[in-house]
Amino acid sequence: MSQQTQKLRLNALIALVVGSMIGGGIFSLPQNIAERAAGGAVLIGWSITAVGMLALAFVFQTLANRKPELDSGVYAYAKAGFGDYMGFSSAWGYWISAWMGNVGYFVLLFSTLGYFMPVFGQGNTSIAIGCASVLLWSVHFLVLRGIKEAAFINQLTTVAKIVPIIMFIVLAAVAFKADIFVEDFWGTEMPSLGGVMDQVRNMMLVTVFVFIGIEGASVYSGRAEKRSDVGKATVIGFLGVLALLVLVNVLSLGIRTQPELAGLQNPSMAGVLKHVVGEWGAILISIGLAISLLGALLSWALLCAEILFATSKDQTMPAFLSKVNANHVPVNALWLTNVMIQTFLIITLVSSGTYTTLIYLASSMILVPYFWSAAYAVLLCVRGETYKLASRPRAKDLLVGAIAMTYAMWLLYAAGPKYLLLSALLYAPGIFLFAKAKREQGEPLFKGAEPIIFGAVMIAALGAAYALFSGMLTL
Numbered sequence: 109m110s111q112q113t114q115k116l117r118l119n120a121l122i123a124l125v126v127g128s129m130i131g132g133g134i135f136s137l138p139q140n141i142a143e144r145a146a147g148g149a150v151l152i153g154w155s156i157t158a159v160g161m162l163a164l165a166f167v168f169q170t171l172a173n174r175k176p177e178l179d180s181g182v183y184a185y186a187k188a189g190f191g192d193y194m195g196f197s198s199a200w201g202y203w204i205s206a207w208m209g210n211v212g213y214f215v216l217l218f219s220t221l222g223y224f225m226p227v228f229g230q231g232n233t234s235i236a237i238g239c240a241s242v243l244l245w246s247v248h249f250l251v252l253r254g255i256k257e258a259a260f261i262n263q264l265t266t267v268a269k270i271v272p273i274i275m276f277i278v279l280a281a282v283a284f285k286a287d288i289f290v291e292d293f294w295g296t297e298m299p300s301l302g303g304v305m306d307q308v309r310n311m312m313l314v315t316v317f318v319f320i321g322i323e324g325a326s327v328y329s330g331r332a333e334k335r336s337d338v339g340k341a342t343v344i345g346f347l348g349v350l351a352l353l354v355l356v357n358v359l360s361l362g363i364r365t366q367p368e369l370a371g372l373q374n375p376s377m378a379g380v381l382k383h384v385v386g387e388w389g390a391i392l393i394s395i396g397l398a399i400s401l402l403g404a405l406l407s408w409a410l411l412c413a414e415i416l417f418a419t420s421k422d423q424t425m426p427a428f429l430s431k432v433n434a435n436h437v438p439v440n441a442l443w444l445t446n447v448m449i450q451t452f453l454i455i456t457l458v459s460s461g462t463y464t465t466l467i468y469l470a471s472s473m474i475l476v477p478y479f480w481s482a483a484y485a486v487l488l489c490v491r492g493e494t495y496k497l498a499s500r501p502r503a504k505d506l507l508v509g510a511i512a513m514t515y516a517m518w519l520l521y522a523a524g525p526k527y528l529l530l531s532a533l534l535y536a537p538g539i540f541l542f543a544k545a546k547r548e549q550g551e552p553l554f555k556g557a558e559p560i561i562f563g564a565v566m567i568a569a570l571g572a573a574y575a576l577f578s579g580m581l582t583l
Contacts, residue, residue: 118337124410125322125345130269132216132375132404133318133467134353135397138360139376140314142369146295147361149307154354156308157315160515164478165322165346167485167512169339170505174494183419186480189487192424193542193558197565198477199419200538201531205473206412207445209320210405211452212466214240217401220375220394232456240453243405248446251409252437269403270352272396276381277355283384284362291365298367312522316471318353322346409445416441426544472527473534479516485509526581532568533576 116124133140141150171178171185178184182202187195218240219231228236295301302310322342332338360369360380372379375397381389417438420429431440488494489506520528539562546553554562575581 115333117333118341121332121337121341122345125341126270126349129319129322129345129349130273130352130400130404132213132397132401133314134273134356135375135377135393135400136216137314137318137353137357137377138364138369138380139372139374141311141357142361142366142376144301144310144314145307146292146298146301146366147289148294149301149304150311150357150361152304153308153311153315154357156515156518157312157319158350158354159511160518161315161319161322161346161350163508163512163515164482165342166508167482168322168342170508171481171485171488172338172342173336174488182477182481183415183424184422185484186477187422187424189484190480191555191558192546193554193561194480196419196424196538196542196545197535198480199415199424200541201473201535202477203412203415203445204534205320205470205477206408206415207449208452208466208473209317209470210408210412210449211456212470213401213405213408214244214449214453215456215466216374217243217398217405220397220401223378223390223394234457237453237457241450244446244449244453247405247409248442250406251413251442252433252439253435269396269400272392273352273356276377276393277352277359279381279384279389280356280359280363284359286362288365289358289362295366309522312519313468313471313527315353316475316519317467319346319349320471320474409442412445413438413442416444420545423545423549425541427548468523468527469530469534472523472531475516475519475523476531476535479513479520482509482512482516486513529568529572529575529581532565533572535565536569 141153145153168182175185175188178188183195183199186198215231215236217231218228218236222228222231222236227233228239231240292298294304295307301307322345356377360377363380364372364383369376369380375393378390378393378397381393383389416425416429417432419425420427420438420441429438429441429444431438433439486506486509489502489509492502495502495505523531543553572581
């Protein structure tokens with residue numbers, strides 16, 4: 109199969125963005141948000157998210173057009189602007205975030221199937237993990253058949269999973285009651301929620317997780333049929349998913365009160381629709397979630413392998429990860445990814461960690477790649493690189509980049525010390541692959557300020573390890 113036949117058109121790129129973002133998060137969104145915020149804070153939080161994530165979408169669009177030579181942008185931008193170690197760390201963090209999100213998806217999928225077959229329990233019984241493992245390796249061998257073939261299947265599942273979400277929105281809009289929505293609008297009757305800004309901060313990681321995948325088209329920029337389609341797919345996909353997320357969340361708050369939503373079992377969309385139309389509503393959402401998760405698992409299998417492959421091609425990671433099969437699929441990258449997923453699936457049998465813990469940790473890991481991408485966009489504007497002198501787009505792009513970078517910094521604050529420490533613990537082992545890549549090139553391990561950055565990561569990682577061992581920090 110020639111490499112040209114593996115090129116992706118606009119519709120496939122949009123499906124990769126949408127398919128990556130719409131996984132399990134939207135189906136659990138009513139409970140996940142209500143557990144942390146009341147209606148007023150929810151509206152503020154979504155407003156901040158909309159502005160911040162839209163700025164980030166425009167950053168990826170702008171960089172795709174201004175730096176077409178930088179493929180797989182989410183890591184390449186960090187490397188181009190801030191050096192090899194930051195580029196490697198961005199790729200490493202993005203990769204971990206991607207496959208850890210998949211572990212969470214497997215748990216949620218079989219927890220949902222537990223609604224029909226109790227033997228699956230909460231998705232972490234031995235039978236559930238066994239079936240998840242079979243599904244994992246089925247997806248693995250499907251992806252080995254070719255990127256374009258897997259992307260086509262992803263388009264089909266993307267369409268299939270949007271249908272029940274649209275049905276939910278229509279039925280919820282009909283059943284929406286304004287008096288329920290405004291009841292305890294600021295959460296003053298629930299002291300455990302904290303103040304309004306505390307509520308906004310606490311819901312931030314949930315909103316980040318449901319938008320992970322916004323960079324999907326950028327990751328596949330090297331396989332796009334038209335370079336201009338990368339930016340289009342990013343913005344179109346983002347706006348469509350944003351509308352679905354806000355409608356699902358806000359309409360749910362007009363059907364069940366905040367405490368009632370917070371007490372629902374996930375997928376909480378099923379509980380909301382069951383309240384509106386009865387049992388068949390819960391069944392519809394459960395089926396939709398199963399289809400959605402299958403599509404998301406496929407999308408993220410593609411993205412995980414692609415980020416390792418692209419990083420290896422430019423020697424940021426070891427050469428063995430650049431090996432491809434006859435279908436131009438990065439086989440070693442795919443094997444490494446799925447072995448890690450399999451390992452953590454087994455760990456869920458003995459760990460007390462939940463689906464929520466997994467998605468929060470996945471969200472925390474991707475904050476660094478997002479921050480450095482936005483910082484690179486600002487750096488280009490400050491330097492005037494790729495801009496004509498005193499051109500108007502430069503000022504506009506500088507503003508957008510600054511908003512995106514500020515939003516990323518706000519997210520790092522919202523994550524809190526627990527998840528930042530756990531993230532450092534996961535970032536630290538990447539040094540072994542980074543060192544191997546540097547040895548292959550005959551280059552020194554670090555340059556410039558990189559030893560200081562690595563030292564800070566190691567100190568945080570050791571602190572996290574001690575806190576976990578002593579019980580001060582739990583998963």
